[in-house]
Amino acid sequence: MKQLRTFVYGILAGISISIGGTVFLSLDSKVLGALFFTVGLFTVCTFGFNLFTGKVCYVFERDRAYALDLPLIWLGNLCGAWLTAFLERQTRIGEALEAKAQALCEIKLSDELLSIFLLAVFCNVLIFIAVDGYNRNPHEPGKYLALFFGVMVFILCGFEHCVANMYYFSMADAWSLRTLGYVLLMTLGNSVGGVLIPLLRKWAAKGAAA
Secondary structure (H helix, E strand, O other): OHHHHHHHHHHHHHHHHHHHHHHHHHOOOHHHHHHHHOHHHHHHHHHOOOOHHHHHHHOOOOOHHHHHHHHHHHHHHHHHHHHHHHHHOOOOOHHHHHHHHHHHHHHHHOOOHHHHHHHHHHHHHHHHHHHHHHHHOOOHHHHHHHHHHHHHHHHHHOOOOHHHHHHHHHHOOOOOHHHHHHHHHHHHHHHHHHHHHHHHHHHHHHHHHO
């Protein structure tokens, strides 16, 4: 039952991020698209859904069972992203979204592997700042500012978020072995970026204690 709940909450997180991706594709203004994309992480954090890029940040601070849940969460996110794109493609907005997603995915899939990896690392540094800021900030406005600034900055910088890209690739109908390889590389980069600050923070705390 716990694993099923973990998976379902992963699907819901994938849907949430995909709705953010939908509004990003729907708006001509990149700044406004980045602003309203934040609805995805806002929903995930508010309702406690399971988003891989947020959960992976704490993998070294939690137990083995937590780490073993991460692949299940990743699969749930993928299912939620694919399902959202599939359903949207059946609607009147599907054609326009597909065209924009195809243009975006063409850029991503033509990029160098090192570039993709590094952009994914930077992305999850900001996701950690957003999620940890939401969790730790004692002031309500500060919690939501952390989400908005973290998400908006990673989008405006062009950084790579594996779950958002699951949605874009699904909307563009661009899945292939090459695409899967890129998503896995983004996942690796997001994982490295997500644990960077927590590990440095833990190292600094040990140094200060000594």
